[in-house]
Amino acid sequence: MAQDTARQPPPVPATPARTLLPSILPALVVGVMASLLLLLVSWAAEQLEDVLWGDLPDALGVGRYSVLWMLVMLTSTGILVGLVVWKVPGHAGPDPATIGLDAPVLPLAVLPGLVLATGLMLAGGPSLGPENPIITVNVALAWWLGHKIAPRAPGQVWVALAEAATIGALFGTPVAAALLLSEALAKRETKGALWDNVFAPLVAAAAGAMTTYLVDEPVFDLDLPALGQPDWGDLLAALVIASVAALLGMAGVYVFPYAHAVFRRLRHPMLALPVGGVVLGLLAALGGHLTLFKGLDEVGEIAADPDGWTAAEFATMTVVKLAALVVAASCGFRGGRIFPAVFVGSALGLTAHALVPGVHPAVGVATGVLGVLLAVTRQGWLSLFTAAALVASPSIIALLCIASLPAWLLVTGRPQMQLHADGTQVR
Incomplete structure (x- = not known):
């Protein structure tokens, strides 16, 4: 029994509250910022979508979702996004096929083109969502602001805050961000207790989710017939x-x-x-x-x-x-x-x-x-x-x-x- 006890690793020391408290304000700022950017891009894309798929075909006397109009709109969207990728500084970022939810830190000069290409895509009809590019933009902004405000803080801290905040904003709840964080932490060695490591990102995710909820009130429940007791x-x-x-x-x-x-x-x-x-x-x-x-x-x-x-x-x-x-x-x-x-x-x-x-x-x-x-x-x-x-x-x-x-x-x-x-x- 004594040998078994000796072989057990020492318990992970808990992080003092005074160490976690200073992270709350930056996390709140990143969370609100990430949500507002997502909401702004989504709102602008929806306004443009109403024009492209409603006002314009109605004015031309073309069916909104006729085969002709769908071909015209999707081809035109490809041309417009192609122009952005070709001509706008930064070329709207790297090849999107190489990017997942773990976003690279891009220079600020790339972000306007990436936001423009994303907005055109959302309005024009291609089958993609806003999550990857918006996470990328928020990561770059948080990295830049973080190094201005707290240059000694590790850069990865700002990346984690921005990713968690955007996921929370996208789903209107910090739960999704918490689950992603726990999965990411399991893949790499981390120091300290789990909740100490996710504390600041969860604050950012909660701030992003609450901002989205208060402004937009997103609902994901499809209101399908109730299941009852499974058999x-x-x-x-x-x-x-x-x-x-x-x-x-x-x-x-x-x-x-x-x-x-x-x-x-x-x-x-x-x-x-x-x-x-x-x-x-x-x-x-x-x-x-x-x-x-x-x-x-x-x-x-x-x-x-x-x-x-x-x-x-x-x-x-x-x-x-x-x-x-x-x-x-x-x-x-x-x-x-x-x-x-x-x-x-x-x-x-x-x-x-x-x-x-x-x-x-x-x-x-x-x-x-x-x-x-x-x-x-x-x-x-x-x-x-x-x-x-x-x-x-x-x-x-x-x-x-x-x-x-x-x-x-x-x-x-x-x-x-x-x-x-x-x-x-x-x-």
Whole structure:
């Protein structure tokens, strides 16, 4: 017994409160700043979207979501973003296919072009979300401000604050940021207790989430029919749908580098992005207007009427949206992959419900989102949280935890939907 006690590592010393207290104010500032930037870019993109997809086609007497207008708009968006990438200083940052949620620290001169390219993309209809570029912008701003205010503080502190703040602002809750932080800390050696390490980032995430909530009041619950007490049929459906969704997501992951290589051969953003816009317009003509944009509003529309489309229509939307995500992310549009992946998983889950009416819509949507996000993001906690938040049913959590196990076995250790600078996939 004495030998066993001697072999145990000494307990991790707790960080005194006086050490943590000075981090609160900078974290609050970063959190509010990150949220306001996200809200500003999103608001500006929504105003432009109303003009491009409402006022302009109405004035021209063209159907808002006619095949002609979708082709015109997506091609034009490719041209405009291509001009930004080509001509604006900084070229709107590095190749977006090489960036995940862990953002690089970019020079300030790059940020205006990146914000402009992101706003044009969000308004124009490509299937990407704002998360990756907004995190990148917030990280660069926090790094710059942090070194001005506290030059002796480690730079990684400001990166962690900005990433956590933006995730909190995106989801309207600090829970997602807390889960991501715990997963990130588990991958590297850290000193001190877990909650000491996440204290300041959680303050930033809470500030970002509260700012978003107070200004915009985001709602992620899709208001699907209540699940009630799960039974064995629900468990079987969860296991099957999550696994199929993970396999579908991995199909997109494996296609991703080949699509990227095709657009890379065009060698110029004024070729790659307009051609990508044309391909996205053709995909939208096949899948319909619900397969446009980042997908969050469109998920709410299909979830509001789970029986409003046939299984074939849901399946078409699933495949088209996944293809649109791969094309948009590989041809050079600046954006993230989480929100369109949520649409892919939701449409797949509703396909299962349409094929087998006994599959509860909430089970189909939640487990479909879980599987696709596990494949696309390789973030287990974020995938579980997002899937649970969409359904907002306590009884779904146990099903999601069980369904995540076979889905994770299908994706772990395999390539990710992110590339190195030489075009090879991150593992």
